[in-house]
Amino acid sequence: MEIAVTQHQSLEGLGEIWRELEVQVPRLSFFQSWSWVGCLAEERFADPVLLQARCGGQLVGLALFNRHRGRLCLGESGDARLDAPFVEHNGPLALGLPGVDRALLHAAAGLVGVRRLVLSGVPASLLAEAPGIALRLQQRRAPHVRLEEVRKAGGDPLALLSANARHQIRRSAKHYGAPTMRRAESEAEALTMLDEMMALHQRSWLARGKPGAFADPFPRRFHETLVRRAMPRDEIDLLRVEGERGLIGILYNFRLRGRVSAYQSGLDLAGAGAHGKPGLTCHAMAIARAVGSGEAIYDFLGGDDRYKRTLAQHGEALLWAEMVPSRSLTGWALRLRNFARGHALSHSSKGSSSAAEGAGPA
Known part of the structure; x- marks a missing residue:
């Protein structure tokens, strides 16, 4: 495996190489596609680091990082404002060959000046390939519906609930x-619906005293650009749900290779009353639509919200991690801390076991 590193250069021309490889990737996430990665890329990746993996001269993997204050961030900028468009199912763009992800991550972590490797929204299998020890680790469950199970149940998503x-x-x-x-x-209709969705979203979150996902202008501009990029490729679903009482909600979903990703929504909570369930209603209808159009997975993405637990029967873990070298000062401190915690837990478990044994009959 040969790894080539390109730093501090324009990303112009990368899209063509990326698209050529993504066609060959067996399990491609929308968040790994150039539609997402390349969206406002020159702005998001101010100090880009591109790694290319080759095997026998053939390109088998690409990983785009951004260098930010000693951190190397996979598929992100490292700036919270620019990373507000939340990435999930993240990872290098790699063919299904063993060792490609590992080689790319180890090469990235070994670059001069890199103190931490930031991996956001990655599967556990990818994190297992990363070098170092986790300074920060968060896990979020991503519930999903396997649509073939719905088809076997007669096509009604409610049948599994x-x-x-x-x-x-x-x-x-x-x-x-x-x-x-x-x-x-159409693109024009999608942009109009997106704008309405963002307004609904902001209204409901502001009513809860929270800023909402579109409070800053950058996420708005990002998603407007994304719709223009992905709509012609048939990778965007903006779905408007209405009843006799008027608008119920608008869903903003991504769609790629049989996987529908429910990314964001705007719901009319004010008109729900005592019995209206706008989120459940909209997503149940979107699942039925996905069943009818032959999709494979309806993915609710990360978060353990109640409506997701209600509608989904399956799920997987996505991880957000900040890795440091195991032999760095921080790494040694973390290893000592983890050892001490493990020792204390083991001692506590033995004590509990002994107490339980002593409480039994003679």
């Missing part, structure tokens, strides 16, 4: 009065 969930969704549909779903079919 609990009796209580089925009752709530049917009662909500009755409350709204025959809800219907319409997809934006």
Whole structure:
């Protein structure tokens, strides 16, 4: 495996190389595609580091990082404002060959001046390939629906849900009065629907005293650009759901290779009343639509929200980690801390076991 490193250069021309490789990648996430990675890339990756893996002269892997204050961030800038468009199912763009991810991550961590490797929204299998020890580690479950299971159940997404969930969704549909779903079919319509979705989203979050995902101008500009990039490739679903009472909500989903990713939504919470469930209603209809169009997975992405647990039967862990070299001062301190914690836990477990044994009959 040969790893070539390119630093501090323009990203112009990278899109063509990236697209040529992504066609060959067997399990491609939307967040690994150039539609996402290349969106406002020159602005997001101010100090880019591109790693290319070759095997026998053939390009088998690409990884785009940004250097930020001693950190090397995979697929992100390292700037919280520019990373507000949340990345998930992140990872190098690599063919399904053993050792490619590992080689890219180890080469990245070994670059001069890199103190930490930041891996956001990655699967556990990728983190296992990364060198070093985690200074920061967060796990979020990403629930999903396997749509073939819905088809086997007759095509009705409600068939796999609990009796209580089925009752709530049917009662909500009755409350709204025959809800219907319409997809934006043109770029102009999609941008209009996106703007309305963002307004609904902000309204509901501000009512809770929180800023919302689109408070800063950059996420708005990012997603407007993303829609223009991905809509012609049929990778965006903006879905408007209305009932007899009016607008219920708008979903903003990504769609690639049979996987629908429910990225964001704007819901009319004010009109929900006691029985309206706008989130459950909109997503149940979107799942039914995905079943009918032959998709494989409806992915709710990271977060353990109640509506996700209600609608999804499966899930996987996504991890956000900041790795430091094991033999650095910070790494040694973390190893000592983890050893001490493990020793204390082991001692506590033995004490509990002994107490339990002593409490038993003679």
